[in-house]
Amino acid sequence: MALETRDSPAVSPPDAPLRPDALAGEDAIASAPAQRADPRALLMATFSWLQAAAPALLLGAGILVIWQLLTVSGAVPAFLLPAPARVLTAWLRGLGLTPSSGGAPSHQAPLLLRYGMTTLVESVAGFALGALIAIPLGYAIARSQTLARALQPYLAAMQALPAVALAPLLVLWLGYGSPPVIALCALIVFFPMVVNTALGIRTLDRDVLDAARVAGADGWSLFRYMEFPLALPSILAGLRVSLTLSITGAVVGEFVVGDQGLGGLLNIARSQFNVPLVFATLLTLGLLAAILYGLARLLEWRVSYMEVV
Secondary structure: OOOOOOOOOOOOOOOOOOOHHHHHHHHHHHOOOOOOOOHHHHHHHHHHHHHHHHHHHHHHHHHHHHHHHHHHHOOOOOOOOOOHHHHHHHHHHHOOOOOOOOOOOOOOOOHHHHHHHHHHHHHHHHHHHHHHHHHHHHHHHHHOHHHHHHHHHHHHHHHHOOHHHHHHHHHHHHOOOHHHHHHHHHHHHHHHHHHHHHHHHHOOOHHHHHHHHHOOOOOHHHHHHHHHHHHHHHHHHHHHHHHHHHHHHHHHHHHHHOOOHHHHHHHHHHHOOOHHHHHHHHHHHHHHHHHHHHHHHHHHHHHHHHHHO
């Protein structure tokens, strides 16, 4: 005779069908809209960003105020230092965002875009060429003391040579156009990449590498899964610095080559005594370098985030 207790709940058998109310509850959960972002959290994030950017913004505002006072007071002649409004007008006109002073579209409207794209392509191509050679060479120098002793004096001597002195030789060897500019960019970014790559490999924890070798890692597998990921922060730091330096290399090469790129535009504006266009070109160079630097930082953050996840 089976005993029954009032406190014992009835247990449904495993194959018992689900109740309609249970199905309705699951459907309601599945169809519920995604949780919206908290407006307060978004406001706090914006406030934190503004607080972090406040020093830079205040410094920039102070420089603009001093600049405006110098031009308004006449302490500096306008042909040496144009007012910020004139520089902004020249910059917008060079980007094609405003018409010329006569009301018709200016023939200089696409200047900054056309010349800036040339500089960007040359700098990125030189950066890629330098990275293609520098990273493997940096790894080889870190792994071979003999190769390091043989190459390091020449690398240091090459870094000591000014880029302005190398540019005419590259023009003689490679001719006019983009090839000598790209080669000069590669030479400028080469040394920081080699140094950071070699430093990243040399400073790896030997105990970790020995444990990986004991576990069976060797050759390519050791490099792929241990050495390269551990040295990646140092390599990315070298790439970030080199990417910004590539803009400098492109401009120096364009100074020598002639009338191409933003460096050539600086030569043209200087020969025409167009000081606002000179400042607008410098502003474009600064923004271009800042954008490349920001993209490199974003790549570093993305890679670090993927490694943590």
